Amino acid sequence: MEKSVNYGDHDDLNLEATELRLGLPGISSSSDIGYEKQSSSASTVVVVRNNKRASPEGIMTQESSTKSNSSVSDARNVGPDSHHQPLAKAQVVGWPPIRSFRRNSFQQKKTDQGDGAGMYVKVSMDGAPYLRKVDLKVYKSYPELLTALENMFKFTIGEYSEREGYNGSEYAPTYEDKDGDWMLVGDVPWDMFIFSCKRLRIMKGSEARGLGCL
Amino acid sequence: MNYFPDEVLEHVFDFVASHRDRNAVSLVCRLWHRVERLSRQRVFVGNCYALSPEILIARFPGLKSLTLKGKPHFADFNLVPHDWGGYVQPWIEALSNSRIGLEELRLKRMVVSDESLELLSRSFANFKSLVLVSCEGFTTVGLAAIAANCRFLRELDLQENEIDDHSGHWLSCFPDSCTSLISLNFALPLETLQNILMRAPQLVDLGTGSYIHDPDSETYNKLKHTILKCKSIRNLSGFLEVAPRCLPAIYPICLNLTSLNLSYAAGIHGSELVKLIRRCAKLQRLWILDCIGDKGLEVVASTCKELQELRVFPSDVLGVGHAAVTENGLVAISAGCPKLHSLLYFCQQMTNAALIVVAKNCPNFIRFRLCILEPTKPDPVTMQPLDDGFGAIVQSCKHLRRLSLSGLLTDRVFLYIGMYAEQLEMLSVAFAGDSDKGMLYVLNGCKKLRKLEIRDCPYGDKALLTDVGKYETMRSLWMSSCEVTLGGCKTLAKEMPRLNVEIINEHDQMEIGSEEQRVEKMYLYRTLVGPRKDAPEFVWTL
Numbered sequence: 001m002e003k004s005v006n007y008g009d010h011d012d013l014n015l016e017a018t019e020l021r022l023g024l025p026g027i028s029s030s031s032d033i034g035y036e037k038q039s040s041s042a043s044t045v046v047v048v049r050n051n052k053r054a055s056p057e058g059i060m061t062q063e064s065s066t067k068s069n070s071s072v073s074d075a076r077n078v079g080p081d082s083h084h085q086p087l088a089k090a091q092v093v094g095w096p097p098i099r100s101f102r103r104n105s106f107q108q109k110k111t112d113q114g115d116g117a118g119m120y121v122k123v124s125m126d127g128a129p130y131l132r133k134v135d136l137k138v139y140k141s142y143p144e145l146l147t148a149l150e151n152m153f154k155f156t157i158g159e160y161s162e163r164e165g166y167n168g169s170e171y172a173p174t175y176e177d178k179d180g181d182w183m184l185v186g187d188v189p190w191d192m193f194i195f196s197c198k199r200l201r202i203m204k205g206s207e208a209r210g211l212g213c214l
Numbered sequence: 215m216n217y218f219p220d221e222v223l224e225h226v227f228d229f230v231a232s233h234r235d236r237n238a239v240s241l242v243c244r245l246w247h248r249v250e251r252l253s254r255q256r257v258f259v260g261n262c263y264a265l266s267p268e269i270l271i272a273r274f275p276g277l278k279s280l281t282l283k284g285k286p287h288f289a290d291f292n293l294v295p296h297d298w299g300g301y302v303q304p305w306i307e308a309l310s311n312s313r314i315g316l317e318e319l320r321l322k323r324m325v326v327s328d329e330s331l332e333l334l335s336r337s338f339a340n341f342k343s344l345v346l347v348s349c350e351g352f353t354t355v356g357l358a359a360i361a362a363n364c365r366f367l368r369e370l371d372l373q374e375n376e377i378d379d380h381s382g383h384w385l386s387c388f389p390d391s392c393t394s395l396i397s398l399n400f401a402l403p404l405e406t407l408q409n410i411l412m413r414a415p416q417l418v419d420l421g422t423g424s425y426i427h428d429p430d431s432e433t434y435n436k437l438k439h440t441i442l443k444c445k446s447i448r449n450l451s452g453f454l455e456v457a458p459r460c461l462p463a464i465y466p467i468c469l470n471l472t473s474l475n476l477s478y479a480a481g482i483h484g485s486e487l488v489k490l491i492r493r494c495a496k497l498q499r500l501w502i503l504d505c506i507g508d509k510g511l512e513v514v515a516s517t518c519k520e521l522q523e524l525r526v527f528p529s530d531v532l533g534v535g536h537a538a539v540t541e542n543g544l545v546a547i548s549a550g551c552p553k554l555h556s557l558l559y560f561c562q563q564m565t566n567a568a569l570i571v572v573a574k575n576c577p578n579f580i581r582f583r584l585c586i587l588e589p590t591k592p593d594p595v596t597m598q599p600l601d602d603g604f605g606a607i608v609q610s611c612k613h614l615r616r617l618s619l620s621g622l623l624t625d626r627v628f629l630y631i632g633m634y635a636e637q638l639e640m641l642s643v644a645f646a647g648d649s650d651k652g653m654l655y656v657l658n659g660c661k662k663l664r665k666l667e668i669r670d671c672p673y674g675d676k677a678l679l680t681d682v683g684k685y686e687t688m689r690s691l692w693m694s695s696c697e698v699t700l701g702g703c704k705t706l707a708k709e710m711p712r713l714n715v716e717i718i719n720e721h722d723q724m725e726i727g728s729e730e731q732r733v734e735k736m737y738l739y740r741t742l743v744g745p746r747k748d749a750p751e752f753v754w755t756l
Contacts, residue, residue: 094291094669095644096528096560096587097618099348099374102477 121175121197125153126204136194142186146173153202160186172203223249233258252276259283260664260689262300262324263714264741267308278317279343280309284324286692286737287642287667290348293694293735295720297750300324303333304748310337318343318369325349331356335363343369350376361387438463449473449499461490468493472520475501477527484510491517498522498553503529504538504560511543515550523556528587541568548575556581564621565593569603573610582607583618589645589670592622599623605630608638618642628652632659640665650677657684667692675702682709690739701729703736707756714741717754724754 119136132152139145146157158168165184166172173185175197227250230236240250256279284300302324309316316338326349341364447467471494484507497518504526539561545568555578564586592599600621608631615637623646632655639662653673674697707715718735745755
């Protein structure tokens with residue numbers, strides 16, 4: 001049984017319709033490819049896509065700057081003729097198509113260097129000229145970690161209580177978790193903490209007291 | 215047609231189970247329509263905005279089980295802004311105000327608040343089953359209400375949801391003996407795991423959660439001990455944070471497992487996975503990470519002869535590390551697992567030759583979703599597009615209902631799809647095609663197409679507007695980062711009043727009135743109830 005594809009009024013193989021051009025008919029080939037002008041960006045992008053195995057003219061246009069919240073326009077710059085560059089995957093929104101919590105668990109895998117290798121995170125202290133690094137795997141509990149930090153930066157942290165945070169000094173140990181939020185050290189179980197902690201920051205002064213007064 | 219009394223018709227219809235068949239039955243004549251609707255107990259609503267709760271309740275007063283889907287599929291990949299919609303609250307409110315005796319609720323991609331869960335738990339005395347897939351908006355507070363108030367709960371399945379609080383305290387809200395509970399699928403913290411296993415020894419499905427670090431710990435031993443008692447477990451998932459040394463705890467139940475989900479267990483090496491899988495000869499469903507490698511997949515192929523569904527997820531999303539799985543793993547699977555019908559495969563590369571072999575080995579594919587991690591990557595051996603490979607798949611797999619494409623693709627692959635994929639219902643396309651022709655081949659050729667989702671392809675207004683009637687035969691169309699313009703979408707909306715044509719104007723880029731500007735995200739769907747009233751500011755219904 002023959003299957004014919006119907007385009008409505010047009011004959012198939014209307015090659016002119018797919019001919020390479022730098023602009024769509026009716027739209028001026030404006031060279032304004034700024035951020036706001038969606039219409040002219042359309043013309044340049046179409047050309048790039050059609051150029052996969054065609055002549056090189058017009059392939060490397062400025063399409064990457066035309067798309068506003070671009071998924072990836074440079075993705076289409078590929079063909080056996082052109083230099084095949086591996087795509088920077090991090091730039092593509094929503095690619096690869098996996099749910100966000102799967103993405104997050106890979107960030108975690110990268111933090112966890114395996115059983116022997118240690119889990120180093122940066123520690124910053126407000127007012128200190130440079131940062132330090134600690135290996136969270138070396139410690140078995142919060143008191144151990146906090147003592148080590150106190151020694152490292154020569155300061156004292158107060159008493160921890162669930163109600164008031166760290167009372168008794170002008171310092172509060174905080175950490176950045178996987179979601180990018182700044183959390184007070186000590187609220188969650190130790191095991192959960194070392195897996196979600198990306199970096200530490202010892203807050204000082206009014207900012208620290210603010211946290212404790214919440 | 216009224217040769218039989220209604221009761222006889224109803225009895226006959228009892229044997230018609232699938233909702234599609236029942237929909238067909240209801241179209242025969244008014245009598246059949248009435249008998250069918252009064253006797254239907256299970257209803258499937260693929261798009262919650264296609265109708266209203268009132269319409270549902272009026273038509274199916276005998277409703278016991280409802281399936282509802284909300285957001286478009288690409289919402290799973292962060293392409294849909296947060297407050298887009300898909301709220302279940304109006305549905306639960308309407309149902310609880312009616313006489314409907316709801317027993318089962320299955321939601322996918324919907325926003326479910328704690329308030330909704332509490333209302334649900336109090337409204338239906340016989341409520342038995344709650345399934346939430348890829349939902350958000352609730353916490354363990356809502357779950358506690360379900361555990362405490364639903365006395366006859368048999369199934370609680372929480373897959374792939376965004377839940378903020380992972381603590382297990384709410385689980386103590388289950389009664390002391392849940393003899394009715396046979397399925398508990400979510401991440402259970404270890405401390406509560408054995409608690410639940412003690413209370414519900416007949417569990418068939420079990421999801422495990424967090425930390426199992428230390429094989430010498432007492433909790434680990436208790437777990438081992440408890441699992442030995444659970445002969446009934448067939449379906450196991452979880453292992454969010456498990457040290458490989460602790461995997462032997464589940465060896466005793468491996469032989470009976472029919473479903474295993476290790477896709478969250480980023481810490482387990484391929485060799486450990488393989489040791490585990492060698493013991494699971496009865497597996498029908500396997501979800502795994504690509505660190506199992508091609509060699510590991512060969513072991514799967516030789517061990518799991520009953521395998522029907524395989525999903526291989528990427529473990530190295532950003533990096534350019536060594537190739538985890540390639541076409542070789544897939545070929546091995548296709549050769550070793552004759553019953554395979556559903557596949558989701560993330561890989562570094564694919565060749566036409568491999569796809570042709572896979573197509574020949576597995577003509578029974580229903581779902582074939584291939585994701586080559588690098589967009590527009592060609593066949594690395596021949597540097598050709600993958601048109602022929604996918605063409606072989608659609609030509610050989612005559613029952614194919616779902617297809618996802620990737621890699622370098624021209625219009626030709628869509629020509630093949632239009633020609634051969636006669637049963638295709640859902641197609642996902644990204645970074646593919648050369649011209650409008652591609653989309654037109656598909657719209658023209660795939661008569662059973664229900665869902666089409668496209669991103670980053672060169673399809674414009676001509677493709678969109680050539681066959682507008684087609685969209686009323688489909689559930690929905692998603693197009694993002696394509697070439698459709700505001701003017702084109704407006705034209706479509708005007709010609710087809712029974713479609714909602716929604717534009718997502720996320721970063722306020724759209725200027726009202728400028729017709730030629732490109733539309734970044736468009737989602738259209740057929741509906742009986744017109745533009746939705748809960749659309750946020752950034753969603754324009756044209």
